[in-house]
Amino acid sequence: MKGKTDPWLHINPIRLIDMFMELVRIDSPSFSEHEIAAWLTGRLIALGLTVERQTYSKSFNLIGRKAGTVSGARSIMLSSHMDTVEPTKDLNLIRDSGIIKTGGTTILGADDKSGIAEILEVLHVLKDHDLPHGDIEVVLTSAEERGLIGAKNLDFDSLASRIALVLDCSGSIGRVVLAAPTHDVYTMSITGRAAHAGIEPERGTSAIKAAAKIIAAVPDGRIDPNTTANIGHIHGGTATNIVPKEVTIIGEIRSHDTDSLQRTKKAIFDTARRLSKKNQVRLQIEETRQYHGFHIGQDDEFVGLVKNVCEGLSITPEFIVYGGGSDANIFNSHGIKSLVISSGMQLPHTTDEYIKEEDLSLAALMLLGTIKAIAFDTKM
Ligand SMILES: [Zn+2]
Secondary structure (H helix, E strand, O other), X not given: XXXXXXXXXXXXXXXXXXXXXXXXXXXXXOOOOHHHHHHHHHHHHHOOOEEEEEEOOOXXXXXXXXXXXXXXXXXXXXXXXXXXXXXXXXXXXXXXXOEEEEOOOOOOOHHHHHHHHHHHHHHHHHHXXXXXXXXXXXXXXXXXXXOOHHHHOOOHHHOOOOEEEEEEEOOOOOEEEEEEOEEEEEEEXXXXXXXXXXXXXXXXXXXXXXXXXXXXXXXXXXXXXXXXXXXXXXXXXXXXXXXXXXXXXXXXXXXXXXXXXXXXXXHHHHHHHXXXXXXXXXXXXXXXXXXOOEEOOOOOHHHHHHHHHHHHOOOOOEEEEOOOOOHHHHHHHOOOEEEEEEOOOEOOOOOOOEEEHHHHHHHHHHHHHHHHHHHOOOXX
């Protein structure tokens, strides 16, 4: 049996599951990554990596580096994020029929600790069997769940890799994200005029009324096949006896198509400006780009390499266009071709989150296969 003798298939499922369970037991909501980072630093050093901590104002990222043993092989980056969404307090871990889940009062944190455990297992296998490989950079970010903040604060000059696998997609193993949208967020501040609602309402101009007309009129939902828009937050008014002076509206636009993004934004802002004028309120708009989108073709050489790895492992590759962002958006905009692949996490960001034990192993095999393919890649 080939599987018994080929060291590139020598994943240790028990060790991998143990590492995963240990990782999810370490509470690490965004900006509270110290404990998990200390654990990871020890582990990475024991595996023969050098570890750098890149700090920024609110937290830090960990970069592990393992020097290659194959000259001329490309450097590859493997990435996951250390933080999780909440709730995480009083985790009750349950292992049942090949599935790891919680008691239902917290999230599991497989997003993204499954990815971290899989990377660690791969490093173990490389070390145990002294397998040949190119340079490996392990990038473990913080505060991904708060708007990719860790990734945005990485020192990109310190990273040598031009290709990356980011283990931060849910669903079956073999899912590969080839495109993600550009994401803009805007805040509209509407200012009317306050007045006593019972004594002299005539003196007032209701910001709530103007906001209601704007919200009702702007395009939203699925604008076209590439673009979505949503108003997700409104805030304003103080008391029933005051004609409300101020309202804040926060919305977003996501698109895989820059022209459509600009058109949609213009339509929303123009409508808001026209209705503000008509309703005699002041309007101030601020917008911020959360991240740039990316689009990698199926004919791309790295995509082809990952596809071959999947097929060699009897994993069916599934190339998808994604509606959400990840650290890969930031990496791609800095010139690191980054594919987001499934780590096996299921129903992330919910208390029903779970992972199949066998998917942890399958994802680790896919990573190992990619490292092997890069090491022996003669095209480069
Ligand atoms: Zn994630």
